[in-house]
Amino acid sequence: MSQNTMNLKVKVWRQRNANTAGAFVTYDVAGISDEMSFLEMLDILNEKLITEGGDPVAFDHDCREGICGMCSLYINGKPHGPWQANTTCQLHMRAFKDGETIVIEPWRANSFPIVKDLTVDRSAFDRIIQAGGYISVNTGNAVDGNSLPIEKQNADDAFAAAMCIGCGACVAACKNSSAMLFLSAKVSHLALLPQGAPERKSRVLNMVAQMDKEGFGSCTNTGACEATCPKEISIANIARLNKEYLGASLSAE
Amino acid sequence: MTFKQMFTSSVGKKLVMAFTGIFLVLFLVVHAGLNACIWAMDGGVMFNKAAHFMGSFVVPRILEIGLFLGIFLHIIQGYMLTLENRSKRKIGYEVNYSKGSKWYSRSMAILGTILLMFFIIHWKHFWIPSRITGVAEMDLGNGFIVHNLYAVMQDTFQNCWVVLFYVISCIALAYHLAHGFQSAFKTIGVHNKRYHAMISTLGYGFAIIIPLAFAMMPISFYLHWVN
Numbered sequence: 209m210s211q212n213t214m215n216l217k218v219k220v221w222r223q224r225n226a227n228t229a230g231a232f233v234t235y236d237v238a239g240i241s242d243e244m245s246f247l248e249m250l251d252i253l254n255e256k257l258i259t260e261g262g263d264p265v266a267f268d269h270d271c272r273e274g275i276c277g278m279c280s281l282y283i284n285g286k287p288h289g290p291w292q293a294n295t296t297c298q299l300h301m302r303a304f305k306d307g308e309t310i311v312i313e314p315w316r317a318n319s320f321p322i323v324k325d326l327t328v329d330r331s332a333f334d335r336i337i338q339a340g341g342y343i344s345v346n347t348g349n350a351v352d353g354n355s356l357p358i359e360k361q362n363a364d365d366a367f368a369a370a371m372c373i374g375c376g377a378c379v380a381a382c383k384n385s386s387a388m389l390f391l392s393a394k395v396s397h398l399a400l401l402p403q404g405a406p407e408r409k410s411r412v413l414n415m416v417a418q419m420d421k422e423g424f425g426s427c428t429n430t431g432a433c434e435a436t437c438p439k440e441i442s443i444a445n446i447a448r449l450n451k452e453y454l455g456a457s458l459s460a461e
Numbered sequence: 462m463t464f465k466q467m468f469t470s471s472v473g474k475k476l477v478m479a480f481t482g483i484f485l486v487l488f489l490v491v492h493a494g495l496n497a498c499i500w501a502m503d504g505g506v507m508f509n510k511a512a513h514f515m516g517s518f519v520v521p522r523i524l525e526i527g528l529f530l531g532i533f534l535h536i537i538q539g540y541m542l543t544l545e546n547r548s549k550r551k552i553g554y555e556v557n558y559s560k561g562s563k564w565y566s567r568s569m570a571i572l573g574t575i576l577l578m579f580f581i582i583h584w585k586h587f588w589i590p591s592r593i594t595g596v597a598e599m600d601l602g603n604g605f606i607v608h609n610l611y612a613v614m615q616d617t618f619q620n621c622w623v624v625l626f627y628v629i630s631c632i633a634l635a636y637h638l639a640h641g642f643q644s645a646f647k648t649i650g651v652h653n654k655r656y657h658a659m660i661s662t663l664g665y666g667f668a669i670i671i672p673l674a675f676a677m678m679p680i681s682f683y684l685h686w687v688n
Binding site for chain 1: 542648
Protein backbone atom coordinates (compact mmCIF):
# COMPACT_ATOMS: atom_id res chain seq x y z
CA MET A 209 0.00 0.00 0.00
CA SER A 210 1.50 3.29 -1.02
CA GLN A 211 1.79 6.16 1.36
CA ASN A 212 0.19 9.48 0.52
CA THR A 213 1.43 12.70 1.92
CA MET A 214 -0.65 15.78 2.53
CA ASN A 215 -0.27 19.41 3.42
CA LEU A 216 -2.61 20.71 6.10
CA LYS A 217 -3.47 23.75 8.11
CA VAL A 218 -4.04 23.26 11.82
CA LYS A 219 -5.96 25.87 13.76
CA VAL A 220 -4.88 25.35 17.37
CA TRP A 221 -6.00 26.96 20.62
CA ARG A 222 -2.97 28.60 22.24
CA GLN A 223 -3.14 29.73 25.85
CA ARG A 224 -0.12 30.43 28.06
CA ASN A 225 -1.80 29.38 31.33
CA ALA A 226 -5.11 29.31 33.19
CA ASN A 227 -4.93 33.00 34.03
CA THR A 228 -4.31 34.42 30.57
CA ALA A 229 -6.68 34.69 27.63
CA GLY A 230 -6.15 32.31 24.72
CA ALA A 231 -6.66 32.53 20.97
CA PHE A 232 -6.53 30.37 17.87
CA VAL A 233 -3.30 30.27 15.86
CA THR A 234 -3.15 28.65 12.43
CA TYR A 235 -0.05 26.69 11.40
CA ASP A 236 0.92 25.01 8.12
CA VAL A 237 2.13 21.43 8.39
CA ALA A 238 3.59 19.90 5.23
CA GLY A 239 4.49 16.39 4.12
CA ILE A 240 2.21 14.54 6.55
CA SER A 241 1.90 10.82 5.78
CA ASP A 242 -1.61 9.37 5.89
CA GLU A 243 -0.17 6.51 7.96
CA MET A 244 0.86 8.84 10.78
CA SER A 245 -1.17 9.09 13.93
CA PHE A 246 -2.75 12.41 14.80
CA LEU A 247 -0.34 12.92 17.69
CA GLU A 248 2.64 12.23 15.40
CA MET A 249 1.36 15.02 13.17
CA LEU A 250 1.38 17.30 16.23
CA ASP A 251 4.89 16.05 17.11
CA ILE A 252 6.04 17.16 13.66
CA LEU A 253 4.37 20.55 14.14
CA ASN A 254 6.12 20.91 17.51
CA GLU A 255 9.53 19.96 16.08
CA LYS A 256 9.04 22.63 13.45
CA LEU A 257 8.04 25.18 16.12
CA ILE A 258 11.05 24.30 18.30
CA THR A 259 13.43 24.51 15.30
CA GLU A 260 12.04 27.92 14.49
CA GLY A 261 12.57 28.99 18.10
CA GLY A 262 8.85 29.02 18.94
CA ASP A 263 6.85 27.55 21.81
CA PRO A 264 5.63 23.99 21.13
CA VAL A 265 1.91 23.23 21.47
CA ALA A 266 1.18 21.53 24.80
CA PHE A 267 -1.10 18.48 24.60
CA ASP A 268 -1.67 15.48 26.86
CA HIS A 269 -0.61 11.98 25.81
CA ASP A 270 0.91 8.91 27.41
CA CYS A 271 0.44 5.32 26.22
CA ARG A 272 -0.53 6.13 22.61
CA GLU A 273 -2.30 2.75 22.59
CA GLY A 274 -5.82 3.95 23.34
CA ILE A 275 -5.95 2.57 26.88
CA CYS A 276 -4.61 5.18 29.31
CA GLY A 277 -7.17 7.97 28.88
CA MET A 278 -4.54 10.68 28.82
CA CYS A 279 -5.00 12.04 25.30
CA SER A 280 -7.84 14.43 24.70
CA LEU A 281 -8.34 17.09 21.95
CA TYR A 282 -11.61 18.31 20.49
CA ILE A 283 -10.95 17.87 16.76
CA ASN A 284 -13.20 19.47 14.13
CA GLY A 285 -16.10 19.63 16.56
CA LYS A 286 -15.85 16.15 18.11
CA PRO A 287 -13.90 14.84 21.09
CA HIS A 288 -11.15 12.46 19.91
CA GLY A 289 -11.84 13.36 16.27
CA PRO A 290 -14.10 11.97 13.56
CA TRP A 291 -13.78 8.21 14.11
CA GLN A 292 -16.18 6.19 16.27
CA ALA A 293 -15.02 4.42 19.44
CA ASN A 294 -11.54 5.83 19.07
CA THR A 295 -9.05 7.84 21.09
CA THR A 296 -7.06 10.73 19.60
CA CYS A 297 -3.84 8.70 19.78
CA GLN A 298 -5.44 6.00 17.63
CA LEU A 299 -6.76 8.50 15.09
CA HIS A 300 -4.75 8.37 11.89
CA MET A 301 -4.16 11.06 9.32
CA ARG A 302 -5.99 9.10 6.62
CA ALA A 303 -9.12 10.47 8.28
CA PHE A 304 -8.25 13.87 6.75
CA LYS A 305 -7.86 15.23 3.24
CA ASP A 306 -4.98 17.12 1.66
CA GLY A 307 -5.41 20.88 2.08
CA GLU A 308 -7.91 20.53 4.94
CA THR A 309 -7.95 22.90 7.91
CA ILE A 310 -8.19 20.98 11.19
CA VAL A 311 -9.55 22.86 14.20
CA ILE A 312 -8.10 21.60 17.48
CA GLU A 313 -9.60 22.78 20.76
CA PRO A 314 -9.07 21.73 24.37
CA TRP A 315 -11.86 20.08 26.42
CA ARG A 316 -14.09 23.01 27.36
CA ALA A 317 -15.59 22.91 30.87
CA ASN A 318 -15.13 25.11 33.91
CA SER A 319 -14.30 21.95 35.87
CA PHE A 320 -11.42 21.19 33.48
CA PRO A 321 -9.35 24.41 33.70
CA ILE A 322 -6.75 24.87 30.98
CA VAL A 323 -3.17 24.26 32.12
CA LYS A 324 -1.60 25.30 28.82
CA ASP A 325 -2.80 25.27 25.19
CA LEU A 326 -4.65 21.96 24.73
CA THR A 327 -3.80 20.53 28.15
CA VAL A 328 -6.54 20.63 30.76
CA ASP A 329 -6.56 19.72 34.45
CA ARG A 330 -8.76 16.64 34.85
CA SER A 331 -7.98 16.07 38.55
CA ALA A 332 -11.70 16.65 39.29
CA PHE A 333 -12.20 13.06 38.07
CA ASP A 334 -9.57 11.81 40.54
CA ARG A 335 -11.38 13.53 43.40
CA ILE A 336 -14.69 11.97 42.32
CA ILE A 337 -13.04 8.53 42.39
CA GLN A 338 -11.54 9.29 45.82
CA ALA A 339 -15.04 10.10 47.11
CA GLY A 340 -16.26 6.52 46.62
CA GLY A 341 -14.86 4.71 43.58
CA TYR A 342 -13.27 1.94 45.63
CA ILE A 343 -14.14 -1.24 47.53
CA SER A 344 -13.19 -2.48 50.99
CA VAL A 345 -11.26 -5.74 50.98
CA ASN A 346 -9.49 -7.65 53.73
CA THR A 347 -5.75 -7.58 53.48
CA GLY A 348 -3.83 -10.83 53.57
CA ASN A 349 -3.81 -13.68 51.12
CA ALA A 350 -5.72 -13.32 47.90
CA VAL A 351 -8.99 -15.27 47.93
CA ASP A 352 -9.43 -18.24 45.63
CA GLY A 353 -10.48 -17.39 42.13
CA ASN A 354 -14.21 -17.75 41.47
CA SER A 355 -14.97 -18.13 45.20
CA LEU A 356 -17.64 -15.44 44.78
CA PRO A 357 -20.27 -16.47 42.25
CA ILE A 358 -21.11 -13.63 39.83
CA GLU A 359 -23.81 -13.89 37.21
CA LYS A 360 -22.34 -13.77 33.69
CA GLN A 361 -24.53 -10.88 32.53
CA ASN A 362 -23.54 -8.78 35.56
CA ALA A 363 -19.88 -9.60 35.06
CA ASP A 364 -20.13 -8.54 31.39
CA ASP A 365 -21.98 -5.30 32.20
CA ALA A 366 -19.54 -4.47 35.00
CA PHE A 367 -16.63 -5.12 32.65
CA ALA A 368 -18.19 -2.93 29.93
CA ALA A 369 -18.56 -0.11 32.49
CA ALA A 370 -15.02 -0.65 33.76
CA MET A 371 -13.78 0.01 30.21
CA CYS A 372 -14.09 3.75 30.99
CA ILE A 373 -10.60 5.27 30.80
CA GLY A 374 -11.64 8.56 32.41
CA CYS A 375 -10.52 10.69 29.46
CA GLY A 376 -13.31 13.27 29.92
CA ALA A 377 -14.65 13.17 26.35
CA CYS A 378 -18.17 12.79 27.79
CA VAL A 379 -17.82 16.10 29.63
CA ALA A 380 -16.33 17.76 26.54
CA ALA A 381 -19.18 16.52 24.31
CA CYS A 382 -22.02 17.33 26.71
CA LYS A 383 -23.78 20.65 26.24
CA ASN A 384 -24.14 20.79 30.03
CA SER A 385 -20.50 19.79 30.75
CA SER A 386 -21.93 16.90 32.74
CA ALA A 387 -19.69 14.13 34.06
CA MET A 388 -22.57 11.67 34.41
CA LEU A 389 -21.34 9.12 31.85
CA PHE A 390 -17.98 8.91 33.64
CA LEU A 391 -19.59 8.76 37.09
CA SER A 392 -22.23 6.25 36.02
CA ALA A 393 -19.56 3.95 34.55
CA LYS A 394 -17.62 4.01 37.82
CA VAL A 395 -20.73 3.49 39.97
CA SER A 396 -22.18 0.77 37.69
CA HIS A 397 -18.89 -1.10 37.54
CA LEU A 398 -18.94 -1.63 41.32
CA ALA A 399 -22.72 -1.73 41.88
CA LEU A 400 -23.00 -4.78 39.60
CA LEU A 401 -20.45 -6.82 41.56
CA PRO A 402 -20.75 -8.35 45.04
CA GLN A 403 -17.42 -6.74 46.01
CA GLY A 404 -19.06 -3.33 45.58
CA ALA A 405 -22.01 -4.12 47.85
CA PRO A 406 -20.69 -2.91 51.27
CA GLU A 407 -20.29 0.76 50.20
CA ARG A 408 -23.02 0.67 47.57
CA LYS A 409 -25.19 3.44 49.03
CA SER A 410 -22.51 5.73 50.42
CA ARG A 411 -20.56 5.39 47.17
CA VAL A 412 -23.25 6.84 44.93
CA LEU A 413 -24.21 9.60 47.38
CA ASN A 414 -20.62 10.70 48.00
CA MET A 415 -19.59 10.53 44.36
CA VAL A 416 -22.61 12.57 43.19
CA ALA A 417 -21.91 15.12 45.96
CA GLN A 418 -18.27 15.40 44.86
CA MET A 419 -19.28 15.71 41.19
CA ASP A 420 -21.57 18.61 42.11
CA LYS A 421 -18.82 20.20 44.21
CA GLU A 422 -16.47 20.05 41.22
CA GLY A 423 -18.98 22.11 39.23
CA PHE A 424 -20.09 19.70 36.50
CA GLY A 425 -23.54 20.21 34.97
CA SER A 426 -26.51 17.87 35.23
CA CYS A 427 -27.49 15.22 32.71
CA THR A 428 -30.31 15.88 30.22
CA ASN A 429 -29.99 12.52 28.44
CA THR A 430 -29.11 13.99 25.03
CA GLY A 431 -26.80 11.06 24.29
CA ALA A 432 -23.84 13.11 22.99
CA CYS A 433 -21.56 11.49 25.59
CA GLU A 434 -22.37 7.94 24.50
CA ALA A 435 -21.92 8.88 20.83
CA THR A 436 -18.42 10.23 21.39
CA CYS A 437 -17.11 7.87 24.09
CA PRO A 438 -13.94 6.11 22.84
CA LYS A 439 -14.88 3.06 24.93
CA GLU A 440 -18.57 3.11 23.95
CA ILE A 441 -19.81 3.31 27.55
CA SER A 442 -23.60 2.91 27.39
CA ILE A 443 -25.89 5.73 28.49
CA ALA A 444 -27.94 2.98 30.22
CA ASN A 445 -25.33 3.30 32.97
CA ILE A 446 -26.64 6.81 33.67
CA ALA A 447 -30.14 5.42 34.23
CA ARG A 448 -28.61 2.79 36.54
CA LEU A 449 -26.79 5.54 38.45
CA ASN A 450 -30.09 7.43 38.79
CA LYS A 451 -31.71 4.30 40.22
CA GLU A 452 -28.81 3.80 42.63
CA TYR A 453 -29.07 7.45 43.69
CA LEU A 454 -32.85 7.39 44.14
CA GLY A 455 -32.68 4.22 46.25
CA ALA A 456 -29.71 5.37 48.32
CA SER A 457 -31.02 8.88 48.97
CA LEU A 458 -34.49 7.63 49.98
CA SER A 459 -33.14 5.03 52.38
CA ALA A 460 -30.22 7.02 53.84
CA GLU A 461 -30.66 8.20 57.43
CA MET B 462 -29.12 12.99 53.93
CA THR B 463 -32.13 15.31 53.98
CA PHE B 464 -34.84 15.57 51.32
CA LYS B 465 -33.49 19.03 50.59
CA GLN B 466 -30.05 17.60 49.87
CA MET B 467 -31.65 14.83 47.83
CA PHE B 468 -33.64 17.12 45.56
CA THR B 469 -31.04 19.87 45.20
CA SER B 470 -28.20 17.67 43.96
CA SER B 471 -27.63 17.54 40.19
CA VAL B 472 -29.41 14.17 40.03
CA GLY B 473 -32.17 15.33 42.42
CA LYS B 474 -32.99 18.39 40.31
CA LYS B 475 -33.46 16.09 37.34
CA LEU B 476 -35.73 13.87 39.48
CA VAL B 477 -37.96 16.91 40.06
CA MET B 478 -38.09 17.52 36.29
CA ALA B 479 -38.87 13.85 35.65
CA PHE B 480 -41.61 13.45 38.28
CA THR B 481 -43.36 16.69 37.31
CA GLY B 482 -42.92 15.81 33.62
CA ILE B 483 -44.57 12.40 34.04
CA PHE B 484 -47.40 14.04 36.00
CA LEU B 485 -47.92 16.51 33.12
CA VAL B 486 -47.89 13.63 30.64
CA LEU B 487 -50.75 12.04 32.59
CA PHE B 488 -52.60 15.36 32.55
CA LEU B 489 -52.28 15.50 28.75
CA VAL B 490 -54.06 12.13 28.48
CA VAL B 491 -57.00 13.40 30.55
CA HIS B 492 -57.11 16.74 28.71
CA ALA B 493 -56.98 15.16 25.24
CA GLY B 494 -59.54 12.54 26.23
CA LEU B 495 -62.07 15.07 27.53
CA ASN B 496 -61.53 17.45 24.62
CA ALA B 497 -62.15 14.61 22.17
CA CYS B 498 -65.83 14.97 23.19
CA ILE B 499 -66.01 17.82 20.63
CA TRP B 500 -66.11 15.11 17.97
CA ALA B 501 -69.32 13.62 19.42
CA MET B 502 -71.18 15.69 16.75
CA ASP B 503 -73.89 16.71 19.20
CA GLY B 504 -73.45 20.48 19.10
CA GLY B 505 -71.12 20.37 22.10
CA VAL B 506 -73.49 18.84 24.65
CA MET B 507 -71.14 16.01 25.66
CA PHE B 508 -68.12 18.33 25.67
CA ASN B 509 -69.84 20.94 27.85
CA LYS B 510 -71.01 18.24 30.26
CA ALA B 511 -67.44 16.91 30.53
CA ALA B 512 -66.06 20.43 31.06
CA HIS B 513 -68.77 21.05 33.69
CA PHE B 514 -67.81 17.86 35.52
CA MET B 515 -64.14 18.90 35.57
CA GLY B 516 -65.02 22.40 36.78
CA SER B 517 -67.55 21.49 39.44
CA PHE B 518 -66.47 18.16 40.95
CA VAL B 519 -64.13 18.41 43.92
CA VAL B 520 -61.55 15.78 42.85
CA PRO B 521 -60.51 17.44 39.55
CA ARG B 522 -60.48 20.81 41.33
CA ILE B 523 -57.99 19.49 43.90
CA LEU B 524 -55.96 17.86 41.12
CA GLU B 525 -56.01 21.22 39.34
CA ILE B 526 -54.06 22.78 42.23
CA GLY B 527 -51.51 19.97 41.90
CA LEU B 528 -51.43 20.57 38.17
CA PHE B 529 -50.61 24.25 38.56
CA LEU B 530 -47.91 23.45 41.13
CA GLY B 531 -46.49 20.79 38.80
CA ILE B 532 -46.45 23.10 35.79
CA PHE B 533 -44.78 25.96 37.65
CA LEU B 534 -42.24 23.67 39.31
CA HIS B 535 -41.41 22.14 35.91
CA ILE B 536 -41.04 25.57 34.27
CA ILE B 537 -39.01 27.23 37.04
CA GLN B 538 -36.76 24.22 37.62
CA GLY B 539 -36.33 23.84 33.85
CA TYR B 540 -35.16 27.42 33.39
CA MET B 541 -32.91 27.27 36.46
CA LEU B 542 -31.29 24.03 35.27
CA THR B 543 -30.79 25.43 31.77
CA LEU B 544 -29.06 28.56 33.07
CA GLU B 545 -27.00 26.56 35.54
CA ASN B 546 -25.91 24.03 32.92
CA ARG B 547 -24.98 26.78 30.47
CA SER B 548 -22.80 28.46 33.10
CA LYS B 549 -20.67 25.31 33.37
CA ARG B 550 -18.78 26.12 30.16
CA LYS B 551 -17.68 29.74 30.19
CA ILE B 552 -15.70 29.52 26.93
CA GLY B 553 -17.58 27.72 24.18
CA TYR B 554 -16.33 25.75 21.20
CA GLU B 555 -15.38 27.13 17.79
CA VAL B 556 -16.99 24.08 16.15
CA ASN B 557 -19.99 22.64 17.99
CA TYR B 558 -20.62 18.92 18.40
CA SER B 559 -24.08 18.43 16.95
CA LYS B 560 -23.93 14.95 15.44
CA GLY B 561 -24.09 12.98 18.68
CA SER B 562 -27.53 14.14 19.80
CA LYS B 563 -30.89 15.14 18.38
CA TRP B 564 -31.62 18.87 17.96
CA TYR B 565 -34.80 18.62 20.01
CA SER B 566 -32.93 16.94 22.88
CA ARG B 567 -30.64 19.96 22.99
CA SER B 568 -33.52 22.45 22.60
CA MET B 569 -35.87 21.48 25.44
CA ALA B 570 -35.71 24.99 26.95
CA ILE B 571 -36.62 26.67 23.63
CA LEU B 572 -39.44 24.18 23.00
CA GLY B 573 -40.55 24.69 26.61
CA THR B 574 -40.59 28.47 26.11
CA ILE B 575 -42.89 28.08 23.09
CA LEU B 576 -45.14 25.92 25.29
CA LEU B 577 -45.08 28.52 28.08
CA MET B 578 -46.19 31.23 25.63
CA PHE B 579 -48.89 28.83 24.46
CA PHE B 580 -50.10 28.20 28.02
CA ILE B 581 -50.44 31.92 28.71
CA ILE B 582 -52.52 32.44 25.56
CA HIS B 583 -54.43 29.19 26.09
CA TRP B 584 -55.34 30.15 29.68
CA LYS B 585 -56.47 33.54 28.41
CA HIS B 586 -58.66 31.87 25.77
CA PHE B 587 -60.38 29.31 28.00
CA TRP B 588 -59.36 28.98 31.63
CA ILE B 589 -59.69 32.65 32.62
CA PRO B 590 -63.13 33.15 30.94
CA SER B 591 -64.40 29.90 32.46
CA ARG B 592 -63.12 30.54 35.99
CA ILE B 593 -63.01 34.32 36.31
CA THR B 594 -64.52 36.55 33.67
CA GLY B 595 -67.44 34.29 32.78
CA VAL B 596 -68.76 32.71 29.57
CA ALA B 597 -72.16 32.24 27.94
CA GLU B 598 -74.23 29.39 29.36
CA MET B 599 -76.02 26.45 27.81
CA ASP B 600 -79.26 24.99 29.15
CA LEU B 601 -79.21 21.20 28.92
CA GLY B 602 -82.81 20.96 30.22
CA ASN B 603 -84.23 20.30 33.70
CA GLY B 604 -82.40 23.37 35.00
CA PHE B 605 -79.00 21.83 34.22
CA ILE B 606 -77.06 24.90 33.14
CA VAL B 607 -73.41 24.61 32.08
CA HIS B 608 -70.77 26.93 30.66
CA ASN B 609 -70.85 26.83 26.87
CA LEU B 610 -67.10 26.34 26.40
CA TYR B 611 -67.86 24.62 23.10
CA ALA B 612 -69.09 27.96 21.74
CA VAL B 613 -65.95 29.66 23.07
CA MET B 614 -63.86 27.10 21.15
CA GLN B 615 -65.93 27.63 18.00
CA ASP B 616 -65.47 31.37 18.30
CA THR B 617 -61.74 31.29 19.16
CA PHE B 618 -60.82 28.98 16.31
CA GLN B 619 -62.34 31.09 13.57
CA ASN B 620 -59.13 33.17 13.54
CA CYS B 621 -56.58 31.50 11.25
CA TRP B 622 -53.62 33.00 13.19
CA VAL B 623 -54.87 31.48 16.43
CA VAL B 624 -55.28 28.11 14.70
CA LEU B 625 -51.77 28.40 13.23
CA PHE B 626 -50.32 29.29 16.64
CA TYR B 627 -52.05 26.29 18.25
CA VAL B 628 -50.75 23.96 15.53
CA ILE B 629 -47.16 25.28 15.90
CA SER B 630 -47.45 24.83 19.67
CA CYS B 631 -48.59 21.23 19.15
CA ILE B 632 -45.50 20.60 17.00
CA ALA B 633 -43.34 22.06 19.80
CA LEU B 634 -45.18 19.78 22.25
CA ALA B 635 -44.50 16.77 20.02
CA TYR B 636 -40.74 17.37 19.99
CA HIS B 637 -40.70 18.26 23.70
CA LEU B 638 -42.38 14.91 24.42
CA ALA B 639 -40.20 12.99 21.95
CA HIS B 640 -37.24 13.71 24.21
CA GLY B 641 -38.96 14.30 27.53
CA PHE B 642 -41.06 11.13 27.78
CA GLN B 643 -38.20 8.64 27.54
CA SER B 644 -35.72 10.93 29.30
CA ALA B 645 -37.99 11.17 32.36
CA PHE B 646 -38.02 7.40 32.74
CA LYS B 647 -34.23 7.22 32.37
CA THR B 648 -33.94 9.87 35.08
CA ILE B 649 -36.07 7.89 37.51
CA GLY B 650 -33.80 4.93 36.90
CA VAL B 651 -35.29 2.65 34.22
CA HIS B 652 -32.12 1.08 32.85
CA ASN B 653 -33.44 -2.35 31.93
CA LYS B 654 -32.96 -2.57 28.14
CA ARG B 655 -36.25 -4.42 27.58
CA TYR B 656 -38.34 -1.87 29.48
CA HIS B 657 -36.39 1.04 28.08
CA ALA B 658 -37.09 -0.10 24.52
CA MET B 659 -40.79 -0.34 25.39
CA ILE B 660 -40.82 3.12 26.97
CA SER B 661 -38.99 4.66 24.00
CA THR B 662 -41.53 3.26 21.53
CA LEU B 663 -44.42 4.29 23.77
CA GLY B 664 -42.87 7.76 24.12
CA TYR B 665 -42.55 8.33 20.38
CA GLY B 666 -46.11 7.07 19.87
CA PHE B 667 -47.37 9.36 22.62
CA ALA B 668 -45.40 12.30 21.16
CA ILE B 669 -47.18 11.83 17.83
CA ILE B 670 -50.73 10.84 18.86
CA ILE B 671 -51.43 13.34 21.67
CA PRO B 672 -50.17 16.51 19.91
CA LEU B 673 -51.88 15.37 16.70
CA ALA B 674 -55.19 14.99 18.56
CA PHE B 675 -54.74 18.46 20.09
CA ALA B 676 -53.81 20.01 16.73
CA MET B 677 -56.90 18.49 15.08
CA MET B 678 -59.19 20.34 17.52
CA PRO B 679 -58.64 23.93 16.28
CA ILE B 680 -58.38 22.62 12.71
CA SER B 681 -61.73 20.82 13.07
CA PHE B 682 -63.44 24.03 14.18
CA TYR B 683 -61.70 26.21 11.61
CA LEU B 684 -62.64 23.92 8.72
CA HIS B 685 -66.14 23.38 10.17
CA TRP B 686 -65.70 19.63 10.46
CA VAL B 687 -67.61 20.06 13.71
CA ASN B 688 -70.38 22.62 14.20
